Amino acid sequence: MSEEKLELRIITYMCPTHPVQLYELIMELLEKSLKCYTSLQYESRTPGPFKDRPDPFTSNKVDLGFMTAGSYMRLRKAGNKSIELLPVTPVFTHQMNVDNEPGYFSDVIIHSDKKAHNVNTLLDLRGCTFAYSDEESLSGSKIILKTLKEKGENASFFGSTLRSGSHLASAQMVLSKQAEWAAVDSTTLLYSKKYMQDGGKDIILLETLGRLPPYPIVVNTSLKDEVKKSITKALLTLPQTQEWKKRFAKFGITKFDSNTDGSYDGPAAQMWAVQNEKINIRYY
Structure with missing residues (x-):
């Protein structure tokens, strides 16, 4: 009987802001590096878990997720204990990003x-x-x-x-x-x-x-630590090889770099402080 492989259940809330093909490429990278299976849920109706539906991380339906910084900050403020930030994030090219840094x-x-x-x-x-x-x-x-x-x-x-x-x-x-x-x-x-x-x-x-602030990549806290470390290592190292670097460059990604919760404090938190302001209501 063959050894049972790990299956990583991935969800992205970043499409169509990002093309779904980018997340299919990440799936391929993780399968090759971790020697696992992957599956992908594509949720385009919301930038993060729905506020009025069961959280897929809390209900243990997904292992790895890609969402907007605003959504991650909302979950963090709410004290969500089912997710944790992976210490890695994609870095995209932009005319203002002369230092090639996250964000x-x-x-x-x-x-x-x-x-x-x-x-x-x-x-x-x-x-x-x-x-x-x-x-x-x-x-x-x-x-x-x-x-x-x-x-x-x-x-x-x-x-x-x-x-x-x-x-x-x-x-x-x-x-x-x-x-x-x-x-x-x-x-x-x-x-x-x-x-x-x-x-x-x-x-x-x-x-x-x-x-x-950088795009957050989150994992289910119930995922084994060794798997979390393997995902982080794969994203930080494989895209730097010539083969993978060329493929990620098609989506504007120059590399993956380190990320911490501190990225969502300071100025980012101040911006989040306008969360109660409405775009169509006067504010002072």
Whole structure:
């Protein structure tokens, strides 16, 4: 009788912000490194575990998860004991990431037509229609609220708002002129723009905000320590080999680097402090 293999049950809440093929590549890497089986759940309706449904980590239905920084910070604040942060995170290329460090950015985008109307800075967008992925997104909404507040503005700055449901949808809204501007996860533009109509040439990057905290990778606390260490080691080392480095580069990943809970404290926690502020309600 053959030896029973470990099966890693993986869930990603990062699609379509990131292409699902990226997580399929991670599955392949882990299967090769850990000599295990993997399965993948793809949940595109929420950036992290649903607030009004049983947590898949608590109910022991998943072992490894990819979610937004905002979702991880929410679970951490709630004292979720079923997850822990893996000390590893992907590092993406970006024109602002000159030091090739963990973290990502929020790209403020407009349609090229807006340039003809003398829109040159964020403050020139007063009264324009704003598209955002969801209220919990650090890059899609919270950093905008924080930046406007620092500039002495409030939510009356927005002409109207459209909740798109994803960063990709926000970018598409700008491209199709349903919205006049949006703030999107920088990695969305990095990979997806080339697949948009005419290569997304009508999307203009107006400003870049951040750096935002790294993308968290979490594991079920019930997973054996040796497996957690093996996953971490595989992600930190294999993508540096020529074969895997080339394959991850297609998704804009230059490497995987170390990560700690401290990444979600300090400035990140201050940004999270605007969680009670609403994008369509005045705040002061």
